Amino acid sequence: MASVIQYIVYGIITGSILTLPSLAMSIQYGTLRFPNFSIGEMSTLGAYLALTFNVTLNMDLITSAIISCILILPVGLFCEYAIFRPLRKKGAGTVTLILASLGLAFILQNVIRFIWPTENISYRIEPTIGRMIFGVRIADKSIAIISISCLLVLAMFVFFKKTKIGIGMRAVSDNIDLSRVMGIDADLIINFTWAFFSVFSCLAGILIGLESNINPNMGRKILIPIFAVVTLGGAGNIYGALAGALIIGVSMEVSVLFVASTYKEAIAFVIMLAAFFLRSKGAK
Amino acid sequence: MGFLEYSLAIVSIACIYAILTLGLNLQWGFTGVVNYGLYGVFAVGAYTSGLLTVNGIPFPIAFICSFIISGIYVLLAAIPTLRLKYEDQFAMASIGIAEIVNMFLNNERWLTGGSGGLSGIPPIFVGSSRDICYGLFLLFLVALFYLFLRRLTESPFGRVLRATREDEVATMILGKHTFRLKIYSVFIGSVIVGAAGSLYAHYITFISPSMFGIHVMFFVFIALILGGIGRNEGSLIGAFLLMSFSEGTRFARDYIPFIETVLGGKWAYFRQIIFGMFFLILIMYKPKGLLKEKRWVYDKNT
Numbered sequence: 001m002a003s004v005i006q007y008i009v010y011g012i013i014t015g016s017i018l019t020l021p022s023l024a025m026s027i028q029y030g031t032l033r034f035p036n037f038s039i040g041e042m043s044t045l046g047a048y049l050a051l052t053f054n055v056t057l058n059m060d061l062i063t064s065a066i067i068s069c070i071l072i073l074p075v076g077l078f079c080e081y082a083i084f085r086p087l088r089k090k091g092a093g094t095v096t097l098i099l100a101s102l103g104l105a106f107i108l109q110n111v112i113r114f115i116w117p118t119e120n121i122s123y124r125i126e127p128t129i130g131r132m133i134f135g136v137r138i139a140d141k142s143i144a145i146i147s148i149s150c151l152l153v154l155a156m157f158v159f160f161k162k163t164k165i166g167i168g169m170r171a172v173s174d175n176i177d178l179s180r181v182m183g184i185d186a187d188l189i190i191n192f193t194w195a196f197f198s199v200f201s202c203l204a205g206i207l208i209g210l211e212s213n214i215n216p217n218m219g220r221k222i223l224i225p226i227f228a229v230v231t232l233g234g235a236g237n238i239y240g241a242l243a244g245a246l247i248i249g250v251s252m253e254v255s256v257l258f259v260a261s262t263y264k265e266a267i268a269f270v271i272m273l274a275a276f277f278l279r280s281k282g283a284k
Numbered sequence: 285m286g287f288l289e290y291s292l293a294i295v296s297i298a299c300i301y302a303i304l305t306l307g308l309n310l311q312w313g314f315t316g317v318v319n320y321g322l323y324g325v326f327a328v329g330a331y332t333s334g335l336l337t338v339n340g341i342p343f344p345i346a347f348i349c350s351f352i353i354s355g356i357y358v359l360l361a362a363i364p365t366l367r368l369k370y371e372d373q374f375a376m377a378s379i380g381i382a383e384i385v386n387m388f389l390n391n392e393r394w395l396t397g398g399s400g401g402l403s404g405i406p407p408i409f410v411g412s413s414r415d416i417c418y419g420l421f422l423l424f425l426v427a428l429f430y431l432f433l434r435r436l437t438e439s440p441f442g443r444v445l446r447a448t449r450e451d452e453v454a455t456m457i458l459g460k461h462t463f464r465l466k467i468y469s470v471f472i473g474s475v476i477v478g479a480a481g482s483l484y485a486h487y488i489t490f491i492s493p494s495m496f497g498i499h500v501m502f503f504v505f506i507a508l509i510l511g512g513i514g515r516n517e518g519s520l521i522g523a524f525l526l527m528s529f530s531e532g533t534r535f536a537r538d539y540i541p542f543i544e545t546v547l548g549g550k551w552a553y554f555r556q557i558i559f560g561m562f563f564l565i566l567i568m569y570k571p572k573g574l575l576k577e578k579r580w581v582y583d584k585n586t
Contacts, residue, residue, distance in 0.1 A: 035372045037379075087568060094371040095318050099505070099567050102320070106502055107560035114553040224383060227376045262391040269380040273364070276373050 006136050007254045013142045015249025016149035017207045021222065022229040022241045023156060024200035030173035030236020031193045032084070034097040039201050039226060040219030041108035046072055046202025047209040047218060048116050055124050065206050069199045076198030077191060079104060085190075113216050122213045145207050152203065153242065160238060165192055173236035224265045225252065228272035231279075247271075292415040296487060298527035299422035303429055303480040304500075305507040305519040310473035313513035314437055316449030317466055320375050320501065321361070324382030325474045327389060327496035329354045329481025331396055334405045334491055343408055347482050354478020355471060362470045366463065379498070389493040401492025408486050418487060425483070426520065429476055434516050436472070445469055446514065499556070502563055503530075509566045512573030521575070530555075 021039055028036055046068050053064035083100055092100075128141045160166035165188075171179040172189045180186050201219075208218055229248050233240025248268050255267040304326065311317045329350040336346035365377040389396045396402060409417035436442055447455045448462045456462050485491050507526045511518025533555055547554050 029372075033372075035376055037375075083564060083568070090568075092571075096567055096571060098320075098372065098375045099318070100564060102498070103502070103560055103564045103567070106499065107557055107564070110553045110556040110560065114550045114557065220383075224376075224380050227380070231373075231376075260391055262387050263384075266384045266387060269384060272380065273377060276368055276377065277364075 004254065004257065007257060008250055009136045009138055011250030011253035012246065013138075013145060013211065013249070014253055015246040016146045017204060017211060018222065018225055018229055018249050019149055019153055019242060019245040020200045020207070021204040021226050022233070022245050023153070023238065024197045024204075025226050026230045026233060026235055026237065026241040027169060027173060028193050028197050029230055031169065031176070031190060032088075032097070033235075034094050034101070035227060035230075036197065037098065037101040037223065038079070038105040038108060039197070040221075040223040041105045041112070042072070042076070042198060042201035042219070043205030043208065043222065044112055044216060044219035045075065045108055045205065046198075047205030047214050048112055049202070050206045051116070051121060051123065051209065051214055055121070058124075061123055061125055061206075061210070065203065068206065069202050072198045072202040073195055076194040080191065080194045085187075109216060109220075116216075118216055120213045120215045123209055125210070141210055145211060148203075148207070152200075156238070165189070169193060169196075170236075170238075221265060224272070225249075225268040228268040228275070231272045231275045289415045292419040294527060294531045296415075296418045296422050298524045299419075299426045300480050300484050300487065301503060301507060301527060302426050302520050302523035303483070304477055304504045305511070305523045306426075306429055306433055306516060307473040307476040307480065308504050308508055309511075309513065309516060309519045310433060310437070310445075310476075311470050313508065313515065313519075314442060314449060315445045315466055315469040316452075317366070317470055318371075318375075319378060319470060319474070320498075321378030321380075321382035322474065322477055322504070323496055323498055323500045324361070324385040325354050325358055325478045326481040326484070326500060327382075327385055327493070328357045329478030330485040330491050330496065331389060331402065331481075332478075333482030334402050334485040335396070337406050337486070338402065338404060343406070343486060347479065350478050350482035351475050354481070355475045358471055358474040358478075359467075362467060362474070366466050366470065382498070386493050386496065389496070396493075399493060401490055402485075403490045405485050405489045405491065407489050422483065422487075430516055430520060433476075437514075437516065441468075449514075502559060506559065506563050506566065509563075509570065509573050512575035512577060514577040515573070515575060518573065518575045530559075 021043060025036065025039055049068035049071055050061070050064040053059045053067050054061050057064075059067075083104060084097065087096060087100055125141065128139045130137055130139045131143075160170055168179065168184045168189050169192060171182065171184055172186055172193075176186055179189075204222070205219060208222065212218075225248050229241055229244035231244075232247060233242070233244035248271060251271060252264040252267055255264060259267070304322075308319065308322055311319045311322075332353040333343075333346045333350040336349055337343055341349075361378070361381045365374055365381070368374045368377060390399045392398070393400075407414070408421065437445070444455065444460055445465060447458075447460070448465050452462050481496075488495075503526065504523075507522035508519060509522070510525060511520070511522025534552075
């Protein structure tokens with residue numbers, strides 16, 4: 001019995017990591033109405049940027065994280081201005097947008113492989129101590145991950161409930177034409193969506209890198225779970241994304257008790273597929 | 285490797301990609317189903333054929349089996365996913381299934397050799413005339429598949445597929461069972477891709493899961509768009525054109541010294557970046573392809 005709780009705890013860690021990109025994806029999906037397949041590679045890029053500052057330039061991880069987030073903002077905005085805004089202005093359909101995001105993911109993956117070495121690396125941090133809390137083994141860094149994730153989610157809630165931009169994003173996510181009528185500058189909101197997308201993917205990548213290690217494929221692995229979370233929670237639904245992240249995270253980790261750990265993402269996929277079909281029947 | 289052998293190698297690989305492009309063209313160009321997860325069938329066909337022949341089953345039987353197993357796989361994958369109402373759901377589901385195939389191939393070492401791959405696949409031809417035999421055999425198969433697809437797409441079946449592509453609702457109103465049509469189209473297109481997988485496995489004689497990732501799709505997408513959707517000759521032209529460009533630049537670092545000094549050993553990744561950008565430019569400015577779809581004239585007298 002103790003071992004199941006251990007896996008549930010792993011699930012909470014995974015869920016915490018998943019929350020960030022899922023929120024970013026959920027907002028973008030709700031606003032731009034297509035699944036942005038480049039989120040995996042954005043996360044990987046963020047992780048590698050932080051790696052450069054942390055290991056090569058010998059800064060501590062927190063500073064590296066902050067600098068990486070600042071650096072990744074122009075990347076995201078560039079994608080919007082160079083690729084997706086022109087496509088939307090041409091009236092591109094969902095298919096084209098999906099293909100564009102796949103293409104972007106492909107390019108980013110190769111840019112990452114071009115710039116950085118491809119073996120597994122880790123961040124340079126204080127050696128992590130594993131603790132036993134209530135009979136469950138958990139590392140110090142995992143506690144840090146969960147705490148950071150909670151803090152960021154709280155910050156987000158404040159942002160979405162209290163700030164004008166935040167409320168605007170929720171409005172555009174809900175109904176873009178109506179929000180334009182209400183005077184909201186949809187283009188500005190979309191820029192913020194991308195900013196959000198880039199920064200939270202970057203942070204997610206860093207947390208994954210912190211939890212395990214860094215390699216060019218790390219972002220692709222969370223792609224399916226992120227989609228599963230957004231499907232479960234509903235596009236644009238912030239609470240749904242949170243709940244979904246925990247559900248998916250815990251399901252993935254607990255499934256290791258039954259199937260080989262390589263199939264963790266497959267479990268998320270099955271849940272996503274079930275959600276598709278249950279949704280189509282009308283129930284939300 | 286001599287120049288003749290190298291050229292024949294390029295032709296052979298180009299043939300395999302041409303078959304892939306023909307298969308995708310049937311699903312996407314003619315029927316409007318963008319099968320993002322097609323690389324999954326490619327892997328299934330390759331591994332089926334590879335595993336059977338490695339265990340002593342002769343190539344012709346293994347080749348036929350790769351058709352059959354690909355067919356079963358594609359039916360299992362396509363029937364539920366094509367029911368999804370939204371394109372984005374379909375994209376996530378089809379890519380998800382292909383990724384799970386990849387996970388399976390990586391994980392089940394006892395069957396597939398895992399990430400280390402499956403080696404020692406018996407080639408179809410051996411000996412000194414191997415390259416010419418491969419080249420001719422593959423060209424022959426490309427011609428065969430091309431003629432088959434051409435008959436198919438010029439028939440009433442092809443017409444109703446194109447109707448489904450243009451306006452599915454209108455086609456349904458006319459009484460056509462579009463879901464079933466899409467299944468047929470995806471089935472035939474994917475089974476062809478599975479066969480191409482088998483050919484690929486037997487040409488390269490070593491396969492591993494990393495060779496069957498989504499990067500395969502980009503080549504096929506580009507080849508398809510280059511040649512123009514809904515145009516079988518276009519698929520062939522696109523595949524061969526892209527292949528010559530791809531191979532022509534592979535060794536550019538040997539005769540353009542600038543590349544070696546600036547980019548070092550990472551030319552391969554730089555080429556992929558160029559490919560990706562080319563893909564983006566294509567879908568942004570010429571999504572229907574460079575060559576226009578030919579006008580379908582059924583009765584010259586009207």
